[in-house]
Structures are given as structure tokens and as C-alpha cells.
Amino acid sequence: MSDVRTVGVDLGGTNTRAGLVTDSGEIVGRFRCPTRLDLGADAVVQGMVDCVRGAAEEAGISEIQAVGIGAPGPLDPFEGVLISPENLQCMHGVRLKEQLEAALDLPVVVDNDANMAALGEQWLGAGRGVDHFMCVTLGTGVGGGWVSNGQLMHGFNGNAAEVGHITVDWNGPLCPCGNYGCLEQYVSATAMVRRTREKLEAERPETALRSEGLTTQAIFEAAEAGDGFAAHMFEETGFLLGVGLVSLVNVLNVERIALAGGLAQAGERIFEPTRRVFMERGTVGVKEHVQIVSAGLGDDAGILGAARHARSVV
């Protein structure tokens, strides 16, 4: 099938972004608009329609074959229905696939944004050519997507690869998901800031960091400037991420793991302890073959993955 052109859309809490993507994975037209949550579901859906049309127009291409949407979960990828995304309250229960297919007169697939990022990375980024691949996004939460035998994995009702919600300490803090001691409670950007604050207050360490307005970027800059406490917080976060990746690889047996999102930008500060713990705790015969790398596509991963996923219905 040559000359397949699909549009990938990344539905975020702030912006909706679309890209028209060619056979070879090039984004040849882009469009974005604010996600108008304040105006309700119809306005948000209309924004997505505008983005698809805008991307096609910008590319000067009138014929596209399908549209893929990456949206925050939980959602039902088989029916294309959003369930209860935390940052998109007005979209709960919206039958996105149905509505967009009616508006665009094109086949539409809807999937989890973390899945779409993983698929994008596997197609054109850090997972290129790797049939057993996982992408872990360290942001406000910890999301993930996972490809096995070259196929994006969904499980029985589309909720596979919720990698942020494996337990690393059954006695740990309650997670909004209902579980305790989830990986997300330790290694998301939000969790790293919370844990740093808790230590600042409980232990009064010698550090230039202050609780007010604390961000992972500030912790990173302090660590780079020689702040030992800040460096320790990265060490500890990397340690716990390594612990989580050992569990995941022991079950999924993926060959490459890409780390994406803000925290992954900290480079060796996070990768060094993560890889070290992974090698200390991983299984002999497996760990030596597993690569833990940085994601390669940045913000485009989701758009490219959604466009790639749309090809499954062409």
C-alpha cells in the first residue's frame, strides 16, 4: 500500500495537536489549537476536527485515509470511548471514535496517549527495529506503552502497560488508582518534588533548595551546581525507577526500554542510577541484553504513533 497518508492527533489537557504523516513517517503538515475544556465536549471534539483539517491544509493534501487519536486514559480503545481522564473532566464517556468518524467521514482509531508515544518511538524513534519494546513516560504521572512481537499490546480491555501502577512497596503511600506504593508514587516528576519537599521538611538537609515553587528542573539545576542533597534525590529516584524496571522486564521480557518525559531530560543524573540498579537486581541471562535509552522523538512521538496506528484501519 503506497502513499498512505494519515493524521495523528495528540489530545492534551492544554493543547490539541495534529500532524499529517506520510508513508515514511514524515510530518508534512501541522496544526494545533487550545483544548477548549471550558466550552465542553463538543468544542473539544470540534477542535480535533479543525486540527485534522488544518494539518491537511497546511500540507496541501486533500486526501487522507484515516485518523489516529492519542488521548489520556482510562479509555476503551476498542470502542474509542473516553472513560474518565483526570484532566479532561468534560470528556468523560464521550464516544470519540463515533463522533469523529461522523464529522470527518474517515476511519478513526482512538488509543491511550502513552501507547501512541510508545508506538511512535517503536516506528521511528528509540525503539526502531526492536520487536519487544517499552516506553515509559516520566511526567505528572508515569505512563507507558509496550510493543511485543512488533504489536502494540492492549490486553483484554485496553488497560495493559499501566507501568506506573506496579507496586514497589506494598506498604507505601496510597495512589489515586487505589493501589499502594505504586511506582508512580516514587518516580513521576510530581512524586520526586513531593518526596524532596518531605525530606526538606523532615530532615532539614544542607541544600540550596527550597520547598516553595520546587520543580524537578530546580532540583536538576541544583544538582548540576554541586548540591549534594539535590544529587541524592536523583540518585534515589533513579534507584526506584531501576527497581520498577526490573519487575517490568521480568514479566514483559522487553529488549529495550525508552524513557520519555521531563525527568528523562536529566540525562545521566537519572539514567546512571537506573541502569546500575537494573544491572544489580535484574535476572542473569536477560539484563545483559536489555538497553535503557532516552526516547528520541520528543513531543512528536504521540502524533507519529497515532498516525501509525491509524494505518491499521486503512
Next chain:
Amino acid sequence: MSDVRTVGVDLGGTNTRAGLVTDSGEIVGRFRCPTRLDLGADAVVQGMVDCVRGAAEEAGISEIQAVGIGAPGPLDPFEGVLISPENLQCMHGVRLKEQLEAALDLPVVVDNDANMAALGEQWLGAGRGVDHFMCVTLGTGVGGGWVSNGQLMHGFNGNAAEVGHITVDWNGPLCPCGNYGCLEQYVSATAMVRRTREKLEAERPETALRSEGLTTQAIFEAAEAGDGFAAHMFEETGFLLGVGLVSLVNVLNVERIALAGGLAQAGERIFEPTRRVFMERGTVGVKEHVQIVSAGLGDDAGILGAARHARSVV
């Protein structure tokens, strides 16, 4: 393809058992012999050959199309090579597939025994008709096998579904696998006995149980006879198993989990706390749909799964 007949072999540390299995999953001939580890690898392999031929003879069937072997891991299922099974020291590095194919002049597949049990259960037992299924065996260790989209999952080098080696407490005891706080360190039969002994010595609880010669069967019988401490040990083991299953379902999104092995025989003593914790900690939208059931095929699961897997090379 009608009238496919394959032989499934279960290579254990004590016995080697084989069954000739028909299209419909009936075992129509059986053979077993002691696994002669004392005589070395060649004798063990010869025992497997004898079992295959013995099962065919007992069935009165001369023509079989392929043979499947379930063997203790770690092993390489793609090459059919045993790597370093703990209870089969003399078999390390043995190219089982190659040797058996030469001896039998038939196609042979070799896979992990826990995988074969899972495949057997999915074909004819507790996972029948369930495309996203996991079987967890609670024995000396904690093994597992997992079927997604109806396919047995292997990962990149055949070590997927090592479900006993997910972390439930990163600060927990060292596991022989190199990881700390693995599920296996809490919910295998061995671990349950060890934890019970530790508590008997540290806490001197009121109980009829004694450290010497302690078994899970003894703990079960005491619990049934009204021993509160023994009942509590099942409660605690079920709790930790539930914690582990939450992590596994959050990643694998399987719809049904079958529990096999000695501990699963304890029935509601183990199932009740396991299911309760699973419902307390699992993810809304998933947990309501997941069934945690008892495996259905007993010792035949491995033979049936291996025979089923052999059909993939017919």
C-alpha cells in the same frame, strides 16, 4: 488439519512423564520414568525418548507428528536449549531440541514448564476460551505463564512471565534471582513455611504449629482445626499474593488468573484474602472483570500444554 497426535512431556526433577494427546485434548497413552539425574544428561534424554515411545505404544498409535517438552527454566525456547535449571544441574547447556529431534526423527519444541502449564490450562482447563489469561503456580517457587490474544507470550529471549520475580517490597529479602523482595519470597510454599517459622521463633504466638518439619499442609490443617496463628499465615500470604496480582494485571491486563500448585489447594483460605486485596487495590474498570480461579488440570496441565505447543510445528 485433522487427526493430529502429539506427545507432551513434562521433565521434572524426580519424574519424567509423557502423554499422547489427540486433537480433542484427550490423553490416550501415558508413560513415566524416574528422571535419572544421577546418570547424567544422556540418561535423562534417553528417559524422555523412552517416555515418548512408551506413551505411543500404550495408546497403540505408531504415528505421531511432533513432541513438546515442558522443562524447568531458565531455558531458551527458540533454540530448545536448557540454560541453568536449579534442580537439573546435569542438564545445563543441553541442546534438548536438537538431541530429541535426532533421536526421535520428529519435530520437537522445548519450553518452560510454567508456560506449558499455562497453555494447557488455556486450551482445556481454567483458561478455556479466555484470550488474555495467566496461570500462576505456587510451589517451591512461584512460576507463571501468560497468554495474550490467544498466544503464549515469550518476550525477546523467552523469559517473559517470570511472575514470581516482580518486586512487592524493594527493601525485602534477597531472592536467588538477584532481586530483592520478589513475590516468590512471600507466597511460594517454601516462603510461607519460612515466614511461619520466623514468626514462630520471633513472636512465640499461641499455636499448635512447631518449626520442625513444618509444611504448608500442616499450616492448612491447623488453620482448619481453628488455630488462629495458622489462619493468619494464610491471610497474610493471600494478602501478598493479591498485592502481586494487582501489579501483574495493571501491566498485562489479563482477564482471568488461574492459581495452581500446592498452595492453591488450600481453597478459600488463600483465595478469599487474595481476591479481597485484589478488589481493594486493583484499578476501577479492570478489577471488576478479572476472575481469580483455581487451575483445573492438576498435574496434566504441563503434558497437555506441551502437546498443544507441539502442534505449532506440525
